[in-house]
Each structure stands twice: as C-alpha cells, then as structure tokens.
Amino acid sequence: MALKHVNAVIVGAGAGGGVVAKELSAAGLSVALLERGRWYSAADCRKDDLCNQRTQVLGAKFGPDDERNPRVAVDGKGRETVVVASDGAYSNNAACVGGGTFSYGAMAWRYMEKDFRMRSTYGAVAGSTLEDWPIDYFDLEPYYEKAEWEMGVSGDVSNNIFKAPRRKPLPMPPLPPNREYRILSPAAKRLGLHPFDIPMLRNTVPYNGRRSCMRCRWCVGFACEVNARNGTHNTVIPEALATGNCELRTDCMTREILLDARGRATGVAYFDANGRLQEQTADLAIVCGGAVESARLLLNTKHRLFPNGLGNRYDWVGRNLQSHTYPAAIGLFEQEVYDDLGPGAGIAICDYNHGNPGLAGGAMLANEFIRLPYQFLSAVPAGVPQWGPEHKNFVRNAYRRTISIMGPVQEMPVFDARVQADPKVKDYWGIPVARLSGGKHPHTLEIAGFAAAKAEAWLKEAGAIRTWKRLPGASLSGGQHQAGTCRMGNDPKTSVVNKDCQLHEVDNVYVIDASVHVTNGGFNPALTILANAYRASGNLLKAWKGSKARS
Amino acid sequence: MPNQKPSLKRRTFLSAGLAAAAGGAAISCGGGGTGEGWRFFTAEEARTVDAICERIIPADRDPGAHAAGVVNYIDIQLAKRFKKHQAAYRKGVAGVDAVSRARFGKRFAELPPDQQTQALTEVGAKSGAFFNLVLNHAMQGFYGDPRHGGNRNMASWRMLGLPLPPVRGRQHYDDPKAG
Amino acid sequence: MEGIEGALVKSILLITALLAAAVILMVPATTFYFESGGGRRCASCHEMQSLYDDWRGSSHRGIACEACHGGAFTAQASFHANNVARAYAHLRGDVPDQIGFGNEFAQAMTERCKSCHRQEYAAWQSGPHSATYARIFLDKKHNTENLPIDDCLRCHGMQFEGGIGDLIAPIDRKGPWRMIRAELGGMPSMPCVTCHEVHREGQPMSKAGVEGRVPGPSQEIARPSLALFDRRTERYMPVAGMPIPEMLEGDRPVRMSKDQRQALCYQCHAPVSTMQVASGDDRTGIGVHEGISCLACHAQHGQKTRASCASCHPKMSNCGLDVEKMDTTFASSNSKHNIHWVKCGDCHTKGIPRKKAPAGAL
Incomplete structure (x- = not known):
C-alpha cells in the first residue's frame, strides 16, 4: 500500500530534523519525520556507567546498535577495519529521537563573529580547506535567540566580554556554582581572564512546563530523568506532533533519495521497523542525518545524472569531516574538590577562542562534566603506573581531588578527512556503509597544545599541587560534534549546499544539520545546528509555493 | 476402565518424572557451562584471570579485584559482548601460565605476589595487546557498575567515597520556595 | 475390522494423551525436581548461585524458595510458562547478567509477605x-x-x-x-x-521485643532486610551503606540523628541539591525537634504519629499547654507551623519563657 504523499520527508529526528519538522508542520506543511533509532526514555538508561552514549565499552545505549550498523574506518596507515558503533573509530553520535540532543551535556553556545569568517580572519592555511561561511553571525543571531527562548537556555554570559552582540539575555539563570567553579573563578580573574556561566539547554528554573535540573551526577551520555535537559525530543518534536501535520516514524532506515528522470527528488526509499521497503513520496526531501549519515545518504543516492552521488558533481560530499579536538589539563588539589553537584561543567572562558599569537583560532575552555569512576581512569597521568598498588592508590586519593579543564579546538578542515560509501561493506539492510578516512590538520594539534597549556596555567593559579596535560592524537575527528561534510557555500564548485541549505544541484533537496557547517567554531555545535535549522526552515517556508496540507 | 486408571496415572507419572529428571539435569549442566559456574572460562583459566586481575588491582585497605569479583565481569562479558575477544583470552591466559611455568615452575595463580608481578610485567612486554585487553577489562570490572558482574558490593565506589545512592530530591513546580 | 480400527484409534488417542500429559506435567515436575533440593539445585545454574548464597545467609533462610517464588503446585499458567521461557533462554546461553524481578512479582x-507479617x-x-x-x-x-x-x-x-x-x-x-x-x-x-530485600544477609529475628512500642532514637531496631530497591540500577542498596545527608539550615549545619534507618527515608523524602532543610521533599526536624530520628515519631509501616508525642513529652508543655493541641501542623494541617520545623520562638514571639519543671521523658 502506497504511503500518503507529504510535503516534506525529513530523514533524521536529531537536532536539525527536529527543528525543521516543527517549523514546517507548524506552518501547515505535511511532514513525515523518519528516524532510524527509537524514542528512548530514562527507563532505558538506568544510569549504566559502562553502557551509555559517553562510555560505550558495553554498547552505545542510544544507538545505533552494534549488530546492524557497521562502518569502515581507515587509519593513518591505510589499514581498513570494520567497526561497530561502540568502537571509538566509529565516530558515533547517536541514533534516536532527539539524536545527540537526547543525551548530550547541553552546552548551548553561539559561535563568535570570527567563527563565520575564519578564512578572512586568518588567511589561507596550507593543507586546509579553511573558508568563510556564506552567512555571518548576524544572519544567525535572531535564530540563536529563537532557539534559546523556544527550547530554553540557562546561563549568564554577561561577564563574557568576547561574546558576539546579542539582543536578549538568556531566559534562565545559571545553576548555583559548584565547588570547582568557586575555586576556578577567582583564579581566572587573578590571571586577567573573564570567567562566566556556561550557557546550557537546561532548565534551572521551571520552563516550558518542565522542571529544573536536579543536579545528579549522571548527565552527559545519559537520559534526563527529570526532563530538565532540553533536546529536540522534549521540545520541538512533541510540538511538531501536536500540530497534527507531522508523523514521526521510528526504526526507519532510509536507503536513498528517490529521483525522477529529470533528477528532481520525489521522496525517499526506506526500510520500516519491520524491514519492509517503503517509498515515501514528498515535495521536499530534507536530509538531517548528521555529518556522517547525511553524506552517506547523498553518496548512496545514485542516478544517471548523479553517477557519483547526489550533490557530488564536484566531489565535495563527505569531504571536510571535522568535529572538535579536545585537549585537557588536569589538576590535583590538596583539598577535596568533588561535591557531587551535577552536571559538573559550569564555568568557562572565551579568552582563547581568537587572537592567539600565531594561531588560526583557538578554543573555549571549561571545567569538565562529572567523571564517574571508570571515566576517571583516563585522567590518570602518564607518570603513574597503569596497574598495581600505585595505580589503585592514585585513583583512590585523586578521585575527589582533581579538576579537569578542557576545550573544543576549532579544527582546520581537511579535504581528505572524509566520508565515502564503502564499495564492499554493507549494513543489515544491504546499504553501503560509511567509510571514514583521513586525519587532523597539524595546526589543529598546535592549537590544542596551546589550549592545554592555558588550561594548565589556570589550574596552577587555582592552587593545584600537581598538573598534567592530556593531548589529542592526529587520528580522524568525528564523533558527537561531527560536521562539515556537505559544506554550505555560494560556489557550487566548492560547496554542496547554498546558504539556504538547498543542494546546488537539486532544488528540492535540503541538508539541514551540522554537515553544512563550513567550520565548526571553538564551541559545542548544538545551538548553532538548532539556530541554523530555524533559519533554513524560515527561508524554505518563504520560498515555499506548494500546497499545504492544511492552512 | 476403573482398573486402567491407576496404571495410566502411574505410567504418566513415570514418564513425567523421567522427563523431569532429564529436563532438570539438562538445565543444570546446560548453557555451555564448564562445570564450576563459569560461562566462558575453564576453572583453571578463571583462577589465572582472577589472579591477574588481583595483581592489576590488589587488595590493600580496600578490597581488590578478587574480592570485587572482577573475573565474573570478564567471564560474563566474554560470553556476551566480548565474544570477539574469546580467542585472545584462551590463548593469552595459556600464555600467562606458560610464562609463569617457564620462569617459576608453577601456574600463575600459585605464585607469590612478587613473582606474579614479575611474570605479568614480562607478559606485558611480550604480548602487550592481550595484557592491555585484560587491563581494560579489569578496570571496567572493578570501577564499573556492579550490574555487569564485577565491583561486588560497590567496593570501588565506596573506596572513592561516592554517596550511594545520592540523596537528591527535586524542586516541585508548585513549590513556593522555588526560584 | 471396526473393532481393530477402533482399538487403534483408541490407542493412538491414548498415546497422544499420555504424551501431552507427560509434556504438560514435565514442567511442574521439573520445578519439583529443583525445589526438592532446598534451593541447591536452583543454584546449579550459575546465574542463581549468588541469589541462593544470599538467601542462605538471610533472615529468610528458613523459608523455602517455593514459598515466595511459587513451585510445582502453583496454579498459575503464566508462572509455569515463564519458567519454560527462562529454562529455554538458559539452555540457549542467553543468561542475564543479574537476575532481577519485575513489577508483577513485586x-x-x-x-x-502478608502471610507471615x-x-x-x-x-x-x-x-x-x-x-x-x-x-x-x-x-x-x-x-x-x-x-x-x-x-x-x-x-x-x-x-x-x-x-x-x-x-x-x-x-x-x-x-x-x-x-x-x-x-x-x-x-x-x-x-x-x-524497602525490604528478602535475601538480605541477617539473622532470623524473634518477634518478641520488636512489636508493641514506638522506638526512640536510643532503641534502634534495624531489621536485617532494610534496603532500598534502587530503580536506577535495579538493585538493592543496603541501608547500612546508604548516606544520611548533612543537612543545612541556611549556613548552619543541622544536628542529625544517627539512626541509620533514616537513610532509607532520605532517598525519597530528599532535599534538593542545596541540602537545605524543607527543600524538595525534605522533612528534617529543626527547632524543637532537631536531632530526632524520622522513626522516633513515624512508626514503621503505618507512619502513624498520633501516639508518638507521649513517648518523649509530658502531656503539658513547659508553658502549660497540651503539646498535641499547640498551633502546629500536628494539630491542624492548616497551621503555619510545620511540626518538623516549629521553634519555640514561632509562638513565643516576645521571648521564650524559662522551663518551669524538669522535662519528663527524654
């Protein structure tokens, strides 16, 4: 039985897809929202410290499952491995309603003005495809505001002298400072830095009919039991469903975008929850699968007119895969600094995002989320034996006495850091899997070293009796902040979508997620994905001439 | 008819009893068990792995890997999520005992702690991949959630001073004290 | 011909019936095989071992498995069907990491429990x-x-x-x-x-000496089974290891009763993360009732407080009022003075009168 034709079929119910679904359905368009994962609740989570979205040694709790969704990872030496979602090289984000926003730490950053003008600010960087965005901060500002107020952001950025201009403050105050914050804040001020409260998509007071954060120790990687962390799963997606115009279908794996003889999209083909192949016809196909899966879907969409994949005439689809490189510094203190007040992260500085001598960019620095015991082991310094009585003793003495500061380094995009459709390996549904290859730009690692040194200096000033750094390696960066694979730009020869997120090649196919990010800022990207989705949806609706399902 | 009934009953009971015994016996020793309640390991392997883990996380004033049942974690996971590591364990554990025998003439589990440490250091140098595998798994079993078979009585979490479970209520929407 | 055919049909029917009966009876019979071992046979499945060990050391060690878990004679098809499913899963090697119980069993x-308690x-x-x-x-x-x-x-x-x-x-x-x-x-x-883990380690208790009175702070009766079923981990947390929070009234640390049983109460009647008295669902006593265990007034199970005042107070207060009729939420839920937090100064706004007579109990 053929499915009812809709105005828009959206592939992926994460940060981007959730917002698009809500904006389009609220405007009266009929929407089919396809999600390959499930709609989870806290009952599926159970605070399992070895099986969640942050620590995946026993599986990625919020998808995808290891059994049906392999990928191929190619390392620096060209060795291929078939990897599963719980392997580090898989570059997993999530596969569920809400996508990454279901289990993230919820930092809600606006990128800075220079983050949209990286090429103009720093010039060309050899070996990097560093470029400006085709839009600037002020194109996005109203939508940042919309995302902050509609979905709910708490924090206080008034002390951040580096912030881009904004019209409205954040709708909610920050959480009261935890012990780490109280130690780090005066130290930063003594160093002449400008600490402030991290903006978070987190209720700190009742907001939108939901309660405030209870400050438990299980935040990033876990489901929120009090429904205080705001993702698309508890904000825009329920709103979209409430319009009556949007139908969410979970456990649906999209195979390809369907194209007519002239190369226009007519819908998508997907496998439903029972493994049956379905065709959903639509006026618009909107791809929101995240940087890896969106690129994979375009590349797996083959047509006489697009033999190398949809939107890929100039070989830009899947290129420039980037995320964030996280350097860290850890400080051991004389006194206990752990006070069990979640989420842990609370204080940040933007002093080192830009204007660092000799460096093209930088990173925001913030204290880390609460580290559960097994996670803490990665903070043990190199000088301590990896096992035996000294290791145990160190962990026992240090667990409640360390602060970790880290920051997402804005990466230099690399053309060869890429997603391809693997020629051999197929997933459970017979769809060619994503093949990931390439690595980080050396300058990214230089910036990381700089940021780690600054973090270390901050900890020393705060009174740490011993400090050490954790520096990232050169391997491919993907994972939860994945971006860049369907670059937004004005020139069809060097980008995949235009500034409205519409494919240059086909006017009724859109990509609306972090794939379109030209560069990824020195910040967690969620709020930018949400804001850009609001913006792109708005422009799409302005241009919309089709008939609505209901007005 | 009347005289047939008891015999029917008897026969049914007999067959049911036989079936029960067979079923019971089948279930008791089924499930790929190795006789001593392990899911993957042989009893000897389990002893060796238990001893390796205890060297990795030895008991001091707090329980070590043995008391925390870390070997249970590894055994359970090898039968489930870590199936792909089964061969590595089979070979690696034999390797540890071989090194112990070659150096000290005994199985690993029978050595005194300092000789175990020497043997393990040698294993780490010789077959680093296997040693790192056990190392990671031991850490998971000791510091990870007890629901997966290790960290008995939340030994490591108590050692680290985590309140279990935390006392944590929440603000009520209608709470006049809120905000 | 007919006779022979009839006999054939009869014997086929009989054999089928016998087989069917055997198959059906095999389930409770297998159950009987396991329960007849006093639990030891249950523990032959490794996933049952720790449950069996716990039960052997528990205060309920004298109660047979089947008394709570059901046995061969349990007249409930779903119980036997569940056993078949579990045995099948076991034989396939599909063994759970930990054995829990569901809501239906709870x-x-x-x-x-009622049959004894x-x-x-x-x-x-x-x-x-x-x-x-x-x-x-x-x-x-x-x-x-x-x-x-x-x-x-x-x-x-x-x-x-x-x-x-x-x-x-x-x-x-x-x-x-x-x-x-x-x-x-x-x-x-x-x-x-x-709040009770049936398999929790402990000695069987004699009923004498436990019933009949409201225990004060000095008469702690820690039942061995006291433990919280923690939903997050689907596991019991024994009351002995659970935290009693360090409560605050403003910046002042509140004097806390040492009664460990309260750790159970605090899991749900919990303050918010500021640990302030009266925040969230907290009811920690301050004022006249500071330092008193929850269970000094809230008798176990019924949480009745009606008779509890007398275990500490003389009927008349220092100022000659009936303590049960003072303007607190104990007397009326409309009162502004919550019984948990009431202070002398709430009523004696012009200064607290000196004690007239030495206090009775306590």
Whole structure:
C-alpha cells in the first residue's frame, strides 16, 4: 500500500530534523519525520556507567546498535577495519529521537563573529580547506535567540566580554556554582581572564512546563530523568506532533533519495521497523542525518545524472569531516574538590577562542562534566603506573581531588578527512556503509597544545599541587560534534549546499544539520545546528509555493 | 476402565518424572557451562584471570579485584559482548601460565605476589595487546557498575567515597520556595 | 475390522494423551525436581548461585524458595510458562547478567509477605506508603502543576518496567490521565520489596521485643532486610551503606540523628541539591525537634504519629499547654507551623519563657 504523499520527508529526528519538522508542520506543511533509532526514555538508561552514549565499552545505549550498523574506518596507515558503533573509530553520535540532543551535556553556545569568517580572519592555511561561511553571525543571531527562548537556555554570559552582540539575555539563570567553579573563578580573574556561566539547554528554573535540573551526577551520555535537559525530543518534536501535520516514524532506515528522470527528488526509499521497503513520496526531501549519515545518504543516492552521488558533481560530499579536538589539563588539589553537584561543567572562558599569537583560532575552555569512576581512569597521568598498588592508590586519593579543564579546538578542515560509501561493506539492510578516512590538520594539534597549556596555567593559579596535560592524537575527528561534510557555500564548485541549505544541484533537496557547517567554531555545535535549522526552515517556508496540507 | 486408571496415572507419572529428571539435569549442566559456574572460562583459566586481575588491582585497605569479583565481569562479558575477544583470552591466559611455568615452575595463580608481578610485567612486554585487553577489562570490572558482574558490593565506589545512592530530591513546580 | 480400527484409534488417542500429559506435567515436575533440593539445585545454574548464597545467609533462610517464588503446585499458567521461557533462554546461553524481578512479582510478593507479617502488612496498608498507582499517578492537582516525569518512578512504582510514558497517558499537564495498563491502578506503588530485600544477609529475628512500642532514637531496631530497591540500577542498596545527608539550615549545619534507618527515608523524602532543610521533599526536624530520628515519631509501616508525642513529652508543655493541641501542623494541617520545623520562638514571639519543671521523658 502506497504511503500518503507529504510535503516534506525529513530523514533524521536529531537536532536539525527536529527543528525543521516543527517549523514546517507548524506552518501547515505535511511532514513525515523518519528516524532510524527509537524514542528512548530514562527507563532505558538506568544510569549504566559502562553502557551509555559517553562510555560505550558495553554498547552505545542510544544507538545505533552494534549488530546492524557497521562502518569502515581507515587509519593513518591505510589499514581498513570494520567497526561497530561502540568502537571509538566509529565516530558515533547517536541514533534516536532527539539524536545527540537526547543525551548530550547541553552546552548551548553561539559561535563568535570570527567563527563565520575564519578564512578572512586568518588567511589561507596550507593543507586546509579553511573558508568563510556564506552567512555571518548576524544572519544567525535572531535564530540563536529563537532557539534559546523556544527550547530554553540557562546561563549568564554577561561577564563574557568576547561574546558576539546579542539582543536578549538568556531566559534562565545559571545553576548555583559548584565547588570547582568557586575555586576556578577567582583564579581566572587573578590571571586577567573573564570567567562566566556556561550557557546550557537546561532548565534551572521551571520552563516550558518542565522542571529544573536536579543536579545528579549522571548527565552527559545519559537520559534526563527529570526532563530538565532540553533536546529536540522534549521540545520541538512533541510540538511538531501536536500540530497534527507531522508523523514521526521510528526504526526507519532510509536507503536513498528517490529521483525522477529529470533528477528532481520525489521522496525517499526506506526500510520500516519491520524491514519492509517503503517509498515515501514528498515535495521536499530534507536530509538531517548528521555529518556522517547525511553524506552517506547523498553518496548512496545514485542516478544517471548523479553517477557519483547526489550533490557530488564536484566531489565535495563527505569531504571536510571535522568535529572538535579536545585537549585537557588536569589538576590535583590538596583539598577535596568533588561535591557531587551535577552536571559538573559550569564555568568557562572565551579568552582563547581568537587572537592567539600565531594561531588560526583557538578554543573555549571549561571545567569538565562529572567523571564517574571508570571515566576517571583516563585522567590518570602518564607518570603513574597503569596497574598495581600505585595505580589503585592514585585513583583512590585523586578521585575527589582533581579538576579537569578542557576545550573544543576549532579544527582546520581537511579535504581528505572524509566520508565515502564503502564499495564492499554493507549494513543489515544491504546499504553501503560509511567509510571514514583521513586525519587532523597539524595546526589543529598546535592549537590544542596551546589550549592545554592555558588550561594548565589556570589550574596552577587555582592552587593545584600537581598538573598534567592530556593531548589529542592526529587520528580522524568525528564523533558527537561531527560536521562539515556537505559544506554550505555560494560556489557550487566548492560547496554542496547554498546558504539556504538547498543542494546546488537539486532544488528540492535540503541538508539541514551540522554537515553544512563550513567550520565548526571553538564551541559545542548544538545551538548553532538548532539556530541554523530555524533559519533554513524560515527561508524554505518563504520560498515555499506548494500546497499545504492544511492552512 | 476403573482398573486402567491407576496404571495410566502411574505410567504418566513415570514418564513425567523421567522427563523431569532429564529436563532438570539438562538445565543444570546446560548453557555451555564448564562445570564450576563459569560461562566462558575453564576453572583453571578463571583462577589465572582472577589472579591477574588481583595483581592489576590488589587488595590493600580496600578490597581488590578478587574480592570485587572482577573475573565474573570478564567471564560474563566474554560470553556476551566480548565474544570477539574469546580467542585472545584462551590463548593469552595459556600464555600467562606458560610464562609463569617457564620462569617459576608453577601456574600463575600459585605464585607469590612478587613473582606474579614479575611474570605479568614480562607478559606485558611480550604480548602487550592481550595484557592491555585484560587491563581494560579489569578496570571496567572493578570501577564499573556492579550490574555487569564485577565491583561486588560497590567496593570501588565506596573506596572513592561516592554517596550511594545520592540523596537528591527535586524542586516541585508548585513549590513556593522555588526560584 | 471396526473393532481393530477402533482399538487403534483408541490407542493412538491414548498415546497422544499420555504424551501431552507427560509434556504438560514435565514442567511442574521439573520445578519439583529443583525445589526438592532446598534451593541447591536452583543454584546449579550459575546465574542463581549468588541469589541462593544470599538467601542462605538471610533472615529468610528458613523459608523455602517455593514459598515466595511459587513451585510445582502453583496454579498459575503464566508462572509455569515463564519458567519454560527462562529454562529455554538458559539452555540457549542467553543468561542475564543479574537476575532481577519485575513489577508483577513485586506485587505478588506483597501478598506473600502478608502471610507471615500480618501486623506489619495491616499497618502499611492503613498508612500512606500503601498508596496505589492511581492515587499517585492520576492525581489531578499534582499533574496539572507538575508534568509527570520518569523520576517520579524512582520513589513510586520503582519496579515498573517502563518509563512514565509507558505507565500513564497523556504526558502533559492537561489530562485527563489514565493508566495505560488499567489493572495497575489499584496496586500499591510502594510494595514491601521497595524497602525490604528478602535475601538480605541477617539473622532470623524473634518477634518478641520488636512489636508493641514506638522506638526512640536510643532503641534502634534495624531489621536485617532494610534496603532500598534502587530503580536506577535495579538493585538493592543496603541501608547500612546508604548516606544520611548533612543537612543545612541556611549556613548552619543541622544536628542529625544517627539512626541509620533514616537513610532509607532520605532517598525519597530528599532535599534538593542545596541540602537545605524543607527543600524538595525534605522533612528534617529543626527547632524543637532537631536531632530526632524520622522513626522516633513515624512508626514503621503505618507512619502513624498520633501516639508518638507521649513517648518523649509530658502531656503539658513547659508553658502549660497540651503539646498535641499547640498551633502546629500536628494539630491542624492548616497551621503555619510545620511540626518538623516549629521553634519555640514561632509562638513565643516576645521571648521564650524559662522551663518551669524538669522535662519528663527524654
């Protein structure tokens, strides 16, 4: 039985897809929202410290499952491995309603003005495809505001002298400072830095009919039991469903975008929850699968007119895969600094995002989320034996006495850091899997070293009796902040979508997620994905001439 | 008819009893068990792995890997999520005992702690991949959630001073004290 | 011909019937085989070993497995079907990491506890902790003010297998709300096994000396089975290891009773993260009742406080008032003076009079 034709079929119910679904359905368009994962609740989570979205040694709790969704990872030496979602090289984000926003730490950053003008600010960087965005901060500002107020952001950025201009403050105050914050804040001020409260998509007071954060120790990687962390799963997606115009279908794996003889999209083909192949016809196909899966879907969409994949005439689809490189510094203190007040992260500085001598960019620095015991082991310094009585003793003495500061380094995009459709390996549904290859730009690692040194200096000033750094390696960066694979730009020869997120090649196919990010800022990207989705949806609706399902 | 009934009953009971015994016996020793309640390991392997883990996380004033049942974690996971590591364990554990025998003439589990440490250091140098595998798994079993078979009585979490479970209520929407 | 054919049909029927009976009887017979070993045979499956060991060291060691878990003679098809499913899973090697129990069993256990602990059952049933699912989750006032969330299930319906969205509908503040599985509505949302772990290590207790009086802070009766069923981990946390929070009144640390049983109360009657007295669901005593254990006034199971004043107070206060009739929430829920937090100065606004006579008890 053929499915009812809709105005828009959206592939992926994460940060981007959730917002698009809500904006389009609220405007009266009929929407089919396809999600390959499930709609989870806290009952599926159970605070399992070895099986969640942050620590995946026993599986990625919020998808995808290891059994049906392999990928191929190619390392620096060209060795291929078939990897599963719980392997580090898989570059997993999530596969569920809400996508990454279901289990993230919820930092809600606006990128800075220079983050949209990286090429103009720093010039060309050899070996990097560093470029400006085709839009600037002020194109996005109203939508940042919309995302902050509609979905709910708490924090206080008034002390951040580096912030881009904004019209409205954040709708909610920050959480009261935890012990780490109280130690780090005066130290930063003594160093002449400008600490402030991290903006978070987190209720700190009742907001939108939901309660405030209870400050438990299980935040990033876990489901929120009090429904205080705001993702698309508890904000825009329920709103979209409430319009009556949007139908969410979970456990649906999209195979390809369907194209007519002239190369226009007519819908998508997907496998439903029972493994049956379905065709959903639509006026618009909107791809929101995240940087890896969106690129994979375009590349797996083959047509006489697009033999190398949809939107890929100039070989830009899947290129420039980037995320964030996280350097860290850890400080051991004389006194206990752990006070069990979640989420842990609370204080940040933007002093080192830009204007660092000799460096093209930088990173925001913030204290880390609460580290559960097994996670803490990665903070043990190199000088301590990896096992035996000294290791145990160190962990026992240090667990409640360390602060970790880290920051997402804005990466230099690399053309060869890429997603391809693997020629051999197929997933459970017979769809060619994503093949990931390439690595980080050396300058990214230089910036990381700089940021780690600054973090270390901050900890020393705060009174740490011993400090050490954790520096990232050169391997491919993907994972939860994945971006860049369907670059937004004005020139069809060097980008995949235009500034409205519409494919240059086909006017009724859109990509609306972090794939379109030209560069990824020195910040967690969620709020930018949400804001850009609001913006792109708005422009799409302005241009919309089709008939609505209901007005 | 009347005289047939008891015999029917008897026969049914007999067959049911036989079936029960067979079923019971089948279930008791089924499930790929190795006789001593392990899911993957042989009893000897389990002893060796238990001893390796205890060297990795030895008991001091707090329980070590043995008391925390870390070997249970590894055994359970090898039968489930870590199936792909089964061969590595089979070979690696034999390797540890071989090194112990070659150096000290005994199985690993029978050595005194300092000789175990020497043997393990040698294993780490010789077959680093296997040693790192056990190392990671031991850490998971000791510091990870007890629901997966290790960290008995939340030994490591108590050692680290985590309140279990935390006392944590929440603000009520209608709470006049809120905000 | 007919006779022979008839006999053939008869014997085929007979054999089929016999086989069917054998197959059907095999299930309870297998159960009988296991239970006849006094639990030892159950423990031959490795996943049962620790449960068996725990039970052997528990205060319930004298109670046979089948008394609580059901046995060969349990007249409930689902029980036997479940056993078949579990045995099949076991044979396939599909063995759970830890054996837990579901809501259905938790509910059934409540009735089985009653068969011995009649008095406790009656007290519990008359008190607030026997509130049903419907009472908790379909409360109109609550739900219009507070959106139902998964965290509700941490203290109510902790054994329920799903999330809040599997329990009631709709999840909004408009309602009307209904139980998705109607039969749950009438069941207790905090059954016995919420606060009692039947397999918890301990000595069997004699009833004498336990019943009949409200224990004061110096007369702690820590029942061996006291443990919290922690929904997050689906495991029991023994009361001995659970934290009693360091409560604050403003910046002042509150003097806390050392009664370890309170750790159980604090899991649900919990302050928010600031640890301030009276925040969230906290009811820590300050003022005249500071330092007194929850259980000094709230007798176990029934939570009745009516008779508790007399165990410490003379009837008349220092200022000559009947303590039970003073202007507190004990006398009337409309009072501004919550009995947990009331201070002398709340009424004696012009200064607290000196003690007239030495206090009686305490």
